Amino acid sequence: MLAKQWLDNARNVVDKIEETQMENIKKAATVMADSIEKKKWVHTFGCGHATLPIEEMYPRIGGFVGFHPIVELPLTFFTNIIGQMGVEQFIFLERVEGYGTEIMKGHNFDKEDTMWLFSHTGVNAVNIDIALEAKKRGMKVIVYGSAAQAKGKTTKHSCGQTLFDLADIVVDSCAPSDDATVPLKGHIDKIGPVSTMAFMTTVWMTVTTVAEILADRGVKLFIHPSHNVPGDSTSKQRLADALGEYKKRITGI
Numbered sequence: 264m265l266a267k268q269w270l271d272n273a274r275n276v277v278d279k280i281e282e283t284q285m286e287n288i289k290k291a292a293t294v295m296a297d298s299i300e301k302k303k304w305v306h307t308f309g310c311g312h313a314t315l316p317i318e319e320m321y322p323r324i325g326g327f328v329g330f331h332p333i334v335e336l337p338l339t340f341f342t343n344i345i346g347q348m349g350v351e352q353f354i355f356l357e358r359v360e361g362y363g364t365e366i367m368k369g370h371n372f373d374k375e376d377t378m379w380l381f382s383h384t385g386v387n388a389v390n391i392d393i394a395l396e397a398k399k400r401g402m403k404v405i406v407y408g409s410a411a412q413a414k415g416k417t418t419k420h421s422c423g424q425t426l427f428d429l430a431d432i433v434v435d436s437c438a439p440s441d442d443a444t445v446p447l448k449g450h451i452d453k454i455g456p457v458s459t460m461a462f463m464t465t466v467w468m469t470v471t472t473v474a475e476i477l478a479d480r481g482v483k484l485f486i487h488p489s490h491n492v493p494g495d496s497t498s499k500q501r502l503a504d505a506l507g508e509y510k511k512r513i514t515g516i
Contacts, residue, residue, distance in 0.1 A: 272455065276438055283435065298375055304372075308381070308393050310357045311341075311353060313381040315462065315463070321487075324487050328485040333370060359389065361388075381408060382426050386416050386417065391426055394406070409442075412440035
């Protein structure tokens with residue numbers, strides 16, 4: 264069954280992440296914890312399906328205040344497929360140099376913040392713009408993506424570097440370069456991509472490590488609770504506290 268083949272491929276990626284990336288995940292998590300402990304931000308950014316790990320980590324049950332999602336609608340919302348904000352516009356926009364620089368103008372940053380970027384290939388211009396601008400502002404840049412598979416690829420940015428070249432810390436998602444992993448009879452292209460699954464795996468390995476580091480330091484975390492647990496009479500208040508803390512930090516009050 265092709266379902267079993269995809270599952271085996273996904274397990275192999277997860278196993279490889281565990282075997283090869285634990286040290287780098289701990290390094291990345293430590294940098295993020297340093298920012299959050301100082302009440303600064305871990306800004307998160309990606310394009311296309313690389314926005315899914317950003318939407319997954321915050322805000323959601325089990326996530327906590329400290330991560331600031333930067334999701335640019337034309338770079339993620341292409342479920343219309345054709346017409347307005349379709350796939351072809353998205354592919355064009357993620358390669359436009361200077362777009363990321365303009366995105367950065369819409370947000371406030373501090374040199375003690377961290378920029379956490381997701382990109383499968385690391386070659387498209389928008390992500391590289393974001394990394395360059397973050398470094399200009401003194402932030403540490405952490406990149407998650409298929410780093411080993413990206414070696415030798417040509418950047419689409421005039422700086423001459425890929426996103427992985429610019430990173431202070433890289434965590435390899437261990438996904439194959441072509442992403443899709445299951446051959447299909449009578450077809451050239453494979454099906455069954457694994458990069459999103461790999462990103463989600465590394466996200467929660469990282470975020471739980473950040474939480475562990477901060478808890479060990481005695482830092483109070485504002486965690487989003489489940490809203491539907493019978494008998495939990497304080498969940499609404501804990502959610503209000505978390506959202507209140509986020510609002511306070513994002514507005515600088």
